[in-house]
Amino acid sequence: MPLLLLACVGSGPAVGASATEPPADRDSGAPADTAEDSGAAAIRPPGATVRLEFEADVIGATVVVTRLHEVDSWTASFGEALTSATVSGPTMDLALPVPAVSDLTTEADGTQGVPGAKYLLTVHDDGDGDGVVDDDEPVLGHGTAELLWAEAPTGAFGGGWNHVGFGTSCYAPGFGVPALPVHVFSTGDDAIAWTSSAALERVDARLVLFDEEAVRGDTPVGAEFTIAASGTPISLELPLFRPASAAAILVYGDLDASGSWSAGDETIGGVCDRSGMQAFALFSGLPLGLVETWAALDWYCSSGYLLPPGWIVVTAQDPPEMQGAADYSPAEEYLTIDPACTPDWM
Numbered sequence: 001m002p003l004l005l006l007a008c009v010g011s012g013p014a015v016g017a018s019a020t021e022p023p024a025d026r027d028s029g030a031p032a033d034t035a036e037d038s039g040a041a042a043i044r045p046p047g048a049t050v051r052l053e054f055e056a057d058v059i060g061a062t063v064v065v066t067r068l069h070e071v072d073s074w075t076a077s078f079g080e081a082l083t084s085a086t087v088s089g090p091t092m093d094l095a096l097p098v099p100a101v102s103d104l105t106t107e108a109d110g111t112q113g114v115p116g117a118k119y120l121l122t123v124h125d126d127g128d129g130d131g132v133v134d135d136d137e138p139v140l141g142h143g144t145a146e147l148l149w150a151e152a153p154t155g156a157f158g159g160g161w162n163h164v165g166f167g168t169s170c171y172a173p174g175f176g177v178p179a180l181p182v183h184v185f186s187t188g189d190d191a192i193a194w195t196s197s198a199a200l201e202r203v204d205a206r207l208v209l210f211d212e213e214a215v216r217g218d219t220p221v222g223a224e225f226t227i228a229a230s231g232t233p234i235s236l237e238l239p240l241f242r243p244a245s246a247a248a249i250l251v252y253g254d255l256d257a258s259g260s261w262s263a264g265d266e267t268i269g270g271v272c273d274r275s276g277m278q279a280f281a282l283f284s285g286l287p288l289g290l291v292e293t294w295a296a297l298d299w300y301c302s303s304g305y306l307l308p309p310g311w312i313v314v315t316a317q318d319p320p321e322m323q324g325a326a327d328y329s330p331a332e333e334y335l336t337i338d339p340a341c342t343p344d345w346m
Contacts, residue, residue, distance in 0.1 A: 045151070045160030047097045050177040054090055054123070056184035058140050061087045062126035063094060063182075064133055065147060066290060067103060068118040078290045079103070082119055084131035096161050096177065099149050108148060110164065110173050115151040118164070122293060123182060135289035141184035142293060147177060185286055185296065186310025188232025192281065194313050196335040198225045204254045205268060208261045209247040209281050216281075218260050221251060225337060227271065229281045229311045236285055242292050242309070244284035248343035270341035274334040277315040278341045284309055 052063065063086075067079030082103075085094055099117050108116030121143035124133050133139060145163040153159045156173040163174045198205075198221050205221035209229050217228030227249060236243035253266035271279040286309050287293040296308055315330055 044098055045158075047095060048161040048177055049093050049095050050147075050161070051179045052087075052092050052094055052121075052143075052182050053179060054087065054182045054184060055141070057090070058087050058123050058182075058184055059089060061123045061140055062131060063087055063092075063121065063123050064131065065094075065096065065119045065121050066133060068120045068146060070109065070118065076291075076294045078120070078133075081132045084126075087123060096147070104149070104151060108150075110148070110154075110156050111150045112154045112156070114154050116157075117149045119147040119149070120290070120294075121147060121180065121182070122290065123184070133290050133293075135291075138286040138288055139185070139290070139293040140286065141182050142297060144181045144183050145174075148173075185308065187286065188230065188283065188310065190310050191228055191230035192311040192313065194227040194332045194335070195224050196227075196332050198223060198337055200251075200268070200337060202253060204257065205251060206254050206259075206261070207249065207251050207271075209249055210261070211245060211247040215261060216247060221337070225251070225271075227279075227281065227313055227335075229283070232285075233283050236283070242284045242287055242296070244282055247281040247283070249278075249280055250343055251337050267342055269337050269339035270343050271335050272338040272341040273315050273330040274336075276338070276340065278343065279313055279315050279330060279335055280343070281311055282314045283311050 062084055064084040065082045067082065069077045069079060071077060080103075082099060083095070083097055085092075101115075103117045104115035105117065106113050106115055108118055122133055122139050123141045124137050124139045126133075127137055128134065145165045148157065148162045148164050150157040150159055150162060158175045161177045163177050163180065165174065200221055206218060207221050207225050207227065208218040209216040209227065211233065213234055214231065216231065217226070219226050219228060229247060233245035233247075236245050238244040238246060249271045250261070251268040251270065252261055253268055254260075255265050256262060273279055287296045313330065313335075
């Protein structure tokens with residue numbers, strides 16, 4: 001996920017913490033807090049305005065900035081919403097208010113002991129209109145960096161609002177938040193199409209995906225083969241990080257020249273990765289709530305925990321029961337057709 005983040009801090013008008021009444025000290029940056037030790041007025045950094053750039057149309061959805069607590073490299077918890085707004089177009093400006101002093105901690109990553117706080121920006125379908133992400137509400141996407149407030153300048157950050165990249169940027173810090181791309185998750189309407197070279201010398205070879213509900217992506221196999229899938233499965237019953245559904249990948253000989261899989265056709269094989277493991281297509285729905293969203297993020301340099309919504313091609317040790325997560329999403333160039341990988345678990 002490329003970051004389009006520059007190195008300056010804008011200033012913006014105050015915005016409420018959520019749809020509820022905001023705390024008194026979440027303002028636009030005026031010196032309102034009082035230092036406890038001396039009683040002198042503390043000059044706090046000002047709020048900022050971030051330009052949001054959405055990858056897909058989510059107009060009418062709700063963008064929310066929520067307090068983020070990273071427990072470790074695998075888990076996180078979330079606090080209250082800092083601010084929320086309705087998405088108004090493919091780009092929009094969002095004012096980030098000054099966080100409450102009570103939200104700050106000296107343990108925020110990278111602030112080197114300066115009081116700070118991390119936040120995650122998400123876009124979701126706010127069914128009840130309360131301006132927060134509830135556990136039963138689907139999350140449509142997320143900002144491609146975390147937001148970090150630093151109460152004072154440090155070696156890595158300026159005082160006020162900053163960004164912290166995740167995913168391929170491996171938590172690279174940056175000053176300011178003038179622009180932030182918002183990644184929008186795939187859905188069943190977004191087809192996958194993976195193409196790899198084939199070594200079959202027969203003109204009737206075809207590849208198909210199928211599960212209990214449908215046959216998908218029935219395509220001919222020539223010098224290359226394509227794994228394609230679209231649509232949303234009805235049953236999402238596999239116990240992964242989110243409800244999911246798996247489709248077998250079968251290569252067959254179209255003996256009756258019907259152009260589609262039928263009972264009289266010949267099974268040629270399945271698709272394997274370079275280590276001989278069966279590949280299959282996996283669909284998972286949009287994450288519900290922030291905890292499931294966290295499990296769908298491409299963070300810590302794609303550590304293998306990633307399971308994005310929509311269709312992907314994966315391999316796993318135990319496809320019938322789907323014990324645990326898929327091992328990884330194999331590179332297209334490592335996929336091969338092999339009789340040993342004929343699906344036997346449909």
